[in-house]
Amino acid sequence: xxxxxxxxxxxxxxxxxxxxxxxxxxxxxxxxxxxxxxxxxxxxxxxxxxxxxxxxxxxxxxxxxxxxxxxxxxxxxxxxxxxxxxxxxxxxxxxxxxxxxxxxxxxxxxxxxxxxxxxxxxxxxxxxxxxxxxxxxxxxxxxxxxxxxxxxxxxxxxxxxxxxxxxxxxxxxxxxxxxxxxxxxxxxxxxxxxxxxxxxxxxxxxxxxxxxxxxxxxxxxxxxxxxxxxxxxxxxxxxxxxxxxxxxxxxxxx
Amino acid sequence: xxxxxxxxxxxxxxxxxxxxxxxxxxxxxxxxxxxxxxxxxxxxxxxxxxxxxxxxxxxxxxxxxxxxxxxxxxxxxxxxxxxxxxxxxxxxxxxxxxxxxxxxxxxxxxxxxxxxxxxxxxxxxxxxxxxxxxxxxxxxxxxxxxxxxxxxxxxxxxxxxxxxxxxxxxxxxxxxxxxxxxxxxxxxxxxxxxxxxxxxxxxxxxxxxxxxxxxxxxxxxxxxxxxxxxxxxxxxxxxxxxxxxxxxxxxxxxxxxxxxxxxxxxxxxxxxxxxxxxxxxxxxxxxxxxxxxxxxxxxxxxxxxxxxxxxxxxxxxxxxxxxxxxxxxxxxxxxxxxxxxxxxxxxxxxxxxxxxxxxxxxxxxxxxxxxxxxxxxxxxxxxxxxxxxxxxxxxxxxxxxxxxxxxxxxxxxxxxxxxxxxxxxxxxxxxxxxxxxxxxxxxxxxxxxxxxxxxxxxxxxxxxxxxxxxxxxxxxxxxxxxxxxxxxxxxxxxxx
Numbered sequence: 001x002x003x004x005x006x007x008x009x010x011x012x013x014x015x016x017x018x019x020x021x022x023x024x025x026x027x028x029x030x031x032x033x034x035x036x037x038x039x040x041x042x043x044x045x046x047x048x049x050x051x052x053x054x055x056x057x058x059x060x061x062x063x064x065x066x067x068x069x070x071x072x073x074x075x076x077x078x079x080x081x082x083x084x085x086x087x088x089x090x091x092x093x094x095x096x097x098x099x100x101x102x103x104x105x106x107x108x109x110x111x112x113x114x115x116x117x118x119x120x121x122x123x124x125x126x127x128x129x130x131x132x133x134x135x136x137x138x139x140x141x142x143x144x145x146x147x148x149x150x151x152x153x154x155x156x157x158x159x160x161x162x163x164x165x166x167x168x169x170x171x172x173x174x175x176x177x178x179x180x181x182x183x184x185x186x187x188x189x190x191x192x193x194x195x196x197x198x199x200x201x202x203x204x205x206x207x208x209x210x211x212x213x214x215x216x217x218x219x220x221x222x223x224x225x226x227x228x229x230x231x232x233x234x235x236x237x238x239x240x241x242x243x244x245x246x247x248x249x250x251x252x253x254x
Numbered sequence: 255x256x257x258x259x260x261x262x263x264x265x266x267x268x269x270x271x272x273x274x275x276x277x278x279x280x281x282x283x284x285x286x287x288x289x290x291x292x293x294x295x296x297x298x299x300x301x302x303x304x305x306x307x308x309x310x311x312x313x314x315x316x317x318x319x320x321x322x323x324x325x326x327x328x329x330x331x332x333x334x335x336x337x338x339x340x341x342x343x344x345x346x347x348x349x350x351x352x353x354x355x356x357x358x359x360x361x362x363x364x365x366x367x368x369x370x371x372x373x374x375x376x377x378x379x380x381x382x383x384x385x386x387x388x389x390x391x392x393x394x395x396x397x398x399x400x401x402x403x404x405x406x407x408x409x410x411x412x413x414x415x416x417x418x419x420x421x422x423x424x425x426x427x428x429x430x431x432x433x434x435x436x437x438x439x440x441x442x443x444x445x446x447x448x449x450x451x452x453x454x455x456x457x458x459x460x461x462x463x464x465x466x467x468x469x470x471x472x473x474x475x476x477x478x479x480x481x482x483x484x485x486x487x488x489x490x491x492x493x494x495x496x497x498x499x500x501x502x503x504x505x506x507x508x509x510x511x512x513x514x515x516x517x518x519x520x521x522x523x524x525x526x527x528x529x530x531x532x533x534x535x536x537x538x539x540x541x542x543x544x545x546x547x548x549x550x551x552x553x554x555x556x557x558x559x560x561x562x563x564x565x566x567x568x569x570x571x572x573x574x575x576x577x578x579x580x581x582x583x584x585x586x587x588x589x590x591x592x593x594x595x596x597x598x599x600x601x602x603x604x605x606x607x608x609x610x611x612x613x614x615x616x617x618x619x620x621x622x623x624x625x626x627x628x629x630x631x632x633x634x635x636x637x638x639x640x641x642x643x644x645x646x647x648x649x650x651x652x653x654x655x656x657x658x659x660x661x662x663x664x665x666x667x668x669x670x671x672x673x674x675x676x677x678x679x680x681x682x683x684x685x686x687x688x689x690x691x692x693x694x695x696x697x698x699x700x701x702x703x704x705x706x707x708x709x710x711x712x713x714x715x716x717x718x719x720x721x722x723x724x725x726x727x728x729x730x731x732x733x734x735x736x737x738x739x740x741x742x743x744x745x746x747x748x749x750x
Contacts, residue, residue, distance in 0.1 A: 004509045007572050011513050011565055026523065028530030028545065052445045071445060073536050132398055133405045135427045137746050139452025139533050141402045146522070148402075149499075149515030163400035179371035180426045181405055184397050210446050216371050216430035235452065237532070238519075 015153045019246060023091070023239040030072045030087035031240075035063040037105040040084065047076035047085060053209060056085070061104070067093060068101040068206040071234040094231045094244025098222065101206070101230055119228070120250020122195060123169050126158040127249050129199070130168035130192060132185050135178030135217060136209075139235040140202040144174075146238045159245055170197035170228070176204040176211035177218040189225055199248075200227035201241065203234045259284070259314075259323035264617035265468040265685035266322055270699065273326045273682060275309065278334065281327040285312055286339045293318065295611065296598050297686065297695040299346040301329075301354040302708045308356055313684055313697060317616035322684050332357040342598030345716065353432075368749055369425035377425045378407045385411040385418055393731055397426045404745035410731055417734075420726040422719050427749035435709035439466060439540075439675050447696075448535050451713055451747035453493055456485040456525075456534035457689030458711075461696040463540045464619060465685035469677045469698065470540075476624075477663060478542035483621030484555075484658050485525065485534045487651040490690035492521035494644040494651075495566060497742050501641055502573050504736045505582040513569035520562045524555055540675050552659045559659075563652060570645050583638035587725035587737035590635055597724065600717045601692015603741055606643045607635030613688035627654055635725075640740040647690075677704040689714060691743070713747030 016023055025031065040058040047056045047063075055069035056076050063084060065076075077085045095101055096116060133141060144161075147154040154160070162168050165188050177185065189198070200221045203209040208219035221227055231244045260273050276284075288294040298313040307328050314323045327333075335358035336343040345367060347358040352366045369377040378397070385392070391412050397405035405426035411419045431446060447462040448455045460482055467474060474482075499514025522532040529537040529545045536544045573579050589599065594607035604611050612629040614622045630646040632639045679702045687694045692714030701707040722741045726734060 003575065004572060007509055007513070007568050010568055014516055026526040026530055028528075029526065030530055050441060052442045071535075072531075073445065074530070130398075131402045133403065133427070133745075135405075135429050135746070135749075137449035137452035137455075138404050138744065139449070139455070141404065142453055143532065144402050146515075146519050149519055150512050151516040151519040161400075161402055175427070176429060178426065178428055180369055180377040180428055181397065183376065184405065184426070188398050210442060210449060211429045211434075214430040214434055216428055234449075234535070235533070 015150055018152070018239065018242060019251070025089045025091055025237070025239065027089075029089050029091070029237070030074045030077075032090035032093060033065050033067070033070070033085060033087045033103055035065060035103060035105045036084040038062055040082075044081075046079045046081065050075040050079050053203070053207075053212070063105060065103045066101060066207070067103060067232040068098060068230060069203060069209065069212075070232065071203060071209065091237055091239045092243040092247075093233065093236070093240050094229060094247060096229060098206075098230060101232055115247060115250035117250070119197070119248060123197070123248070124250045127170065127245065128160050128162045128168045129170050129172040130165045130188060131161055131172045131174070132181070132188050134173055134175035134181040134185050134205070135211070136175030136202060136204045140174035140204075143235045143238050144172075144201065144241060147242055152238055152242060154242070157242070157246055157249070157251075159249075165191035166193065168192045168196070170199050171225075172199045172201055173205045173221050173225075174201045176208045176214070177221055177224055178216055179218060180216075182218060182224065185224065197228040198225045199229045199231065201231045202236055203232060206230050206232060209234065259325050262322045262324065262684055263320070264322060264613070264619050265464040265683065267468045267681060267683040270680040270682050273311070273324055275326040275328055278327055278329060281310070281312065281325055282334065282336060282339075284325065285314065285336065288314060288316075288323070289340050289342060292316070293595075294323065295600070296342045296346065297322065297693065298684075298697050298710055298712050299343060299350070300697070300708070300710045301350050301356050302699060303354075308354070310350075310356075311697070313695065315617065315686070315693070317611065320617050322617070322686070324682070324684070329356060331355075332359050334359055335361040337361050341596050344597070345720065367425060368428045370428065378423050380423065382409055382421055383411060383419055385413070389413050406745045408734075410726070410734070412731060415730050417726045417729055417731055420723045422723055424719070424745055424748050427746040429750065431750040432709055432711060436706055438706045438709070439677070444539065445535075450711060450750065451715070451744040452533055453744065454489065454689040454691060454694065454713070454747065456482075456489050456538055457687050457694050459534070459538040460486060460620070461685045461687040461694045463538050464687070465683050465696050465698055466540050466675050466677065468685065469681055469683045469700070470675055472541045474542045479621040480658050480662060481528070481543045481547050482538050483625065484547070484655060485528060485537050486687075487655045487658070488521055488525045488528075489534060490651045491648050491655075492518050492525070493690040493742075494648050495521060497739060498570060498573070498641060498644055500739050500742075501583070501637070501736065502579065504739055505579055507573060507576060507579050510569045510573040513565060517562055517566050517569065520558070524558055527551065527555060527558070547662060549662060552662045556656065556659050559652070559655065566648070570648075574642070574645065580638065582736070583641055584636060586637040586733055587729060587740060588634065588636040589721055589725050591633075593724055594635060594721065597720050598717050599721045601688070601714045602643050602647065602690070603640060603692065603718050603721055605629070605631045606639035608633045611693070613686045613693050617686055619687065621658065625654060625657060637736055637740040679704045691715065692718065711750060713744060715743040715745075715747040718743050719748060
């Protein structure tokens with residue numbers, strides 16, 4: 001017993017300072033992409049040629065990058081001869097709309113989702129989630145589970161993953177929605193009391209990601225249920241997840 | 255040993271024409287003798303259609319000679335199953351039937367394993383073993399769970415509180431990975447391989463890269479090999495530490511659960527320090543590594559290790575000195591050495607049952623040739639052994655990490671990775687990597703144009719799910735979370 005007290009003293013308090021202080025992202029972390037203005041040379045398709053999920057394209061209006069498809073691998077950034085694409089270290093990426101995930105040069109450098117009063121009235125003080133894993137690689141689950149550790153301590157925000165859909169406010173979906181999980185996903189959604197929300201966590205859930213074209217998946221959640229919150233990333237960093245959930249509740253961290 | 259196998263090292267490549275194709279009787283005789291008596295292990299077994307013929311290809315791992323042995327066999331619509339004589343083939347043959355339609359005649363129960371959405375019945379809809387009589391009842395859970403878990407379906411046939419038999423039915427995470435890889439390599443191949451199982455991203459990426467490097471004659475630099483080794487060991491420690499924390503949580507020993515949860519996060523952050531991604535995505539690429547790790551970064555990582563290792567050791571020593579924890583772990587969910595061998599268990603779970611099977615030691619690859627690791631083998635095969643082996647492997651990985659990080663060269667050689675890979679035509683290649691969970695096996699066959707006509711992936715979870723089922727026999731239902739966590743297998747790695 002005494003040993004565990006000594007350990008408690010040794011280990012100390014190491015929970016992150018979010019939301020009072022932004023987490024320090026690794027220097028190689030790729031967050032919000034920024035695109036420079038103007039049209040690209042018509043003949044250049046370097047970024048499109050390397051993008052594994054066809055997330056980037058350009059036309060007369062300039063570059064477009066869909067974060068709902070993006071794996072944040074940074075290949076387009078490193079192959080662009082004119083350095084027109086740069087991924088910043090900004091981690092807050094969640095949006096309320098699918099269109100909000102599409103970046104153009106005009107999106108500028110600020111990126112901020114505004115709290116939605118109608119949502120925060122319902123879940124502003126407590127957000128209970130029912131999770132459905134619908135055919136990803138489980139990295140989204142692992143990084144969401146990281147939020148449950150003392151490093152992030154999700155419970156202090158009154159966000160909790162609950163053991164029954166009857167207790168939930170929202171369905172948290174990870175994965176590209178395999179045909180084999182479709183029924184279970186629909187049943188889970190139907191079992192959640194209304195009004196309820198749908199959260200698409202990770203690139204697979206938003207657009208199908210790498211598995212958008214597979215004949216074994218539905219190519220993402222959009223085809224099945226309309227998400228109310230989109231959290232991009234492959235997988236989303238815990239800071240991205242937490243920020244999006246807290247903003248969804250209407251608590252603006254800063 | 256008979257000469258008539260195609261014998262390769264790891265990774266190994268040969269012209270498809272050099273693969274001996276023998277009659278079924280001969281394949282059966284040779285494979286069964288070597289697996290049952292010589293201690294060879296089944297790394298992969300699959301069917302491929304080659305010029306209108308159905309070809310079965312068997313890849314066996316021979317630890318005593320550090321070689322891989324391959325044998326082919328032409329069959330028609332049906333052949334005599336190997337499972338009755340050699341249980342390690344049980345799941346491979348079910349998979350074969352499901353994916354190719356070739357019938358392994360005499361197989362005890364050819365149920366689907368992945369429920370391919372176009373052909374099979376709905377997932378989980380199949381015959382289950384059922385128990386009758388007084389006191390017999392069934393508990394079924396999944397595919398949706400209380401916490402954040404992957405989707406799988408478990409059925410316990412119980413007598414009173416005790417589990418007579420556990421059946422595991424998966425397939426819910428089936429994304430069709432193997433068929434998506436056919437026609438590659440393309441720009442999507444590596445990202446897909448990295449998402450076979452998220453917690454083993456670098457191991458699968460490593461197996462794939464080794465394979466295409468061996469096939470195309472690329473040679474990653476010694477420096478790149480070292481960085482790969484660093485990524486693999488970070489992955490191992492992060493997962494082992496997280497699992498030990500979760501095991502502590504399953505017996506309500508909160509100090510270690512709390513500390514290890516946080517410490518796992520620290521190790522994922524160290525991987526992110528290498529490449530920006532906490533699971534090491536984009537770090538291991540064909541030809542080398544995608545990111546440079548200079549001396550300064552290596553020093554920073556060593557400093558981070560110095561800070562977190564005492565916390566980790568403190569958290570683990572605490573748990574392993576706590577009698578109430580050890581009492582719960584001991585003798586629970588035991589898988590005997592004989593059973594482990596018979597069903598073809600791999601990796602850490604097999605080593606906890608006394609089998610020696612570490613690919614890093616027996617078929618060393620990459621950095622492990624120059625910096626060997628000593629294999630950890632324990633006895634008992636219970637939850638305690640599977641916990642203890644994680645602790646021992648963490649210690650060993652830490653010493654490897656310190657060694658590798660401190661011996662990275664002062665000036666880092668330019669990291670270059672080839673983008674366009676050209677593979678030789680009509681070739682077969684095999685590559686094995688020891689992930690934190692166990693043996694990852696990738697086999698590729700190219701067609702006349704040098705594109706993949708078959709890409710066969712075996713994740714360690716594929717071998718080990720049956721081990722979990724065996725460990726639950728005659729245990730209480732309430733012990734399932736602990737047994738399950740002690741294996742911590744992946745649904746997506748199995749489902750592909």
